[in-house]
Amino acid sequence: MAKTVTQYFDDLRDTRVWRSIFRSGTGTSTLHRSLAIQQNVFLHLFSTKVRRRMVSVGATWYLGTLTLGTFLILVITGILLMLYYHPSVPQAYADAKDLQFVVSSGLFLRNLHRWSAHAMVFLVFAHMFKVFYRGAYRPPREFNWVIGVILLLITLLLSYTGYLLPWDQLAFWAITVGSNIASAVPLLGNRIHFLLLGGNSVNANALLRFYVLHCMILPLTAIFFIAIHFWRIRKDGGLYAHPSEPATLRARAAAVGKEAQ
């Protein structure tokens, strides 16, 4: 009998090296599958089991998952874009032009980054409204809702800081319009405006600041809060399941029926 691909994979998972990295082993038992989650530093943020009705598309529309998807695409394409980009005036614009006409697949890379960024902003909003209308923000999940609001603000800032980087007319004036709003803050307005731009108008200092914010500070902050956001889902009792939905009602009726016997 020839071995199947699955058997080869199982053999690999049973090797000493593999077992030293992933300790859960090859079994398909509930224990093995739970360990696969618990013993992985990234996956252990999630719970080992999820209610069946919460994985249906209608329950969440997978909006949180999709938002994570856009974030991952943005990190990957963003790192690749960084290889071709200098945050200086006017080199930044020349780099954007090079990405369009010179770099292999550079145009595709920038397109994908830009459209994914728009998609992420849209998905974060959609996720927030879906969570609200399901009532999933209620205790004990109230703090995770707050983390979500923070992540919304970080997403907007990420998109906003990225907007300046091509250093074209669109970028320059969008940021000029936006940053002028900061000047309207009572008392501290002009100081905040100066701190944000590193000057009194959008200039080379602003480009460098936005670059550092966009590529270092904001992504790291986002990852920090995303980790808490995911971990809190588990700590707060899993994805919110509405108590008046058929599955719960049926389960309750069955429990009552058992009691009566």
Added chain:
Amino acid sequence: MSDSKDFVTGVDSNAKKAPRRVVFITRRISAQVKAVEEETLQTFPEVLFRAVVAIEVLAVVLVWIALAFNAPLEGLADPSHTPNPAKAPWYFLGLQEMLHYFPPVVAGVLAPGLVVIALIIIPYFNINIEAEGVFLKDRDRRLKIFYAAAVALCVFLFLFHVYVALVPTLIVAAFMILAGQSSLNSRSTFRRYLASKPLSFWIMSWFLFELIVLTAIGTFFRGPGWSWVWPWTRY
């Protein structure tokens, strides 16, 4: 020592009304929690597989979009040449639309600040946790407050000529009036649905409606000097 109590004791099994409960175990009752048993799936591999598929579908869609549509890249930034109109990114165009009517400190600082604070405090109000229909209890008084608030808001928007925000407000107010005239015993399913909706639902729906309308107007209907243009006219 006289500690004043900051809690009220009572018996309640409704998680919405009493989100934090203490279980008192009296004699002859075992400390067994009756949990509702539900069918679950293992996160590994079943749920992770679904998540990966969802992200892959998303990636395919985004790659198609990236192949079909080029990201805009205009001329080199030129501080001496202001384009007309100068627009912020689309998700800030609702804000920019408000800046057209109100001073920056109101539309640019106060309004978004209040929105963020409102979003953060939503889950900390018991009225949102109980989530009862807004006009079901104490109907006459609440209707009076609602009419006063709605009229004040509409007059305010009218005086500042913010018709683009006034129209969605009037539409949501009309539905709220219908909700006030409905009850959980109403004959139509839609009116029972409206009657069951709590205050937070109405405020959030109003906010969502305004967000969509203002963003759409700022994106598609504003041209030179922030004047009204139709999406198909070139300027």
